[in-house]
């Protein structure tokens with residue numbers, strides 16, 4: 386029975402996710418599950434964020450991709466502990482994959498873990514992995530219709546970054562509509578408009594992150 390099988394998989398995932406969360410909480414590690422479509426700017430955002438914070442916060446990264454180690458190499462170049470997971474075709478990470486990955490880190494020496502999920506606007510939002518929050522990036526090149534077309538990810542994300550605002554002059558995209566629709570779906574979402582290319586707007590995100598990760602260490 387397909388329905389029973391699916392619900393068993395979700396139950397098993399949930400059980401491991403709760404154990405992951407207990408381990409993160411025990412060590413006061415703040416964990417962010419970062420999601421977006423392919424190419425919206427997840428790795429670029431991590432590069433910019435880590436460069437600014439790595440001297441004051443100890444950060445580790447779990448990279449999720451269907452194949453390849455490109456993103457892990459980009460993070461490793463910053464001198465940060467990183468584990469690459471290749472899902473081999475699966476469109477999202479799950480709690481078991483995260484458990485295997487964070488066992489490679491010394492949680493006693495880690496303040497903040499970023500999980501870069503597989504690029505996909507649908508499946509990653511459905512799987513809890515023990516993270517403190519889900520955050521997502523929407524690139525304005527994807528168009529202003531995306532929040533209403535892919536509501537679950539926008540509803541489940543506490544923080545939403547609208548990226549590539551440097552490209553606005555070249556696009557027919559209504560950023561106000563994006564923000565209005567996000568607010569309809571998720572009134573408490575914290576929204577930042579940013580350009581990971583120029584750095585515009587990133588300070589607000591960095592400040593938010595500092596406060597959030599520090600509050601878990603108190």
Ligand SMILES: Nc1nc2c(ncn2[C@@H]2O[C@H](COP(=O)(O)OP(=O)(O)O)[C@@H](O)[C@H]2O)c(=O)[nH]1
Nearest residue numbers: 423424425426427428429430548549580581582
């Ligand atoms: N113009 C512009 N390009 C960006 C910005 N952020 C990322 N990119 C580019 O978008 C492409 C995909 O970025 P990447 O971070 O690899 O996306 P990911 O697949 O979500 O990890 C790369 O060529 C980046 O240089 C931005 O704010 N503005």
Ligand SMILES: [Mg+2]
Nearest residue numbers: 427428456501
């Ligand atoms: Mg990436």
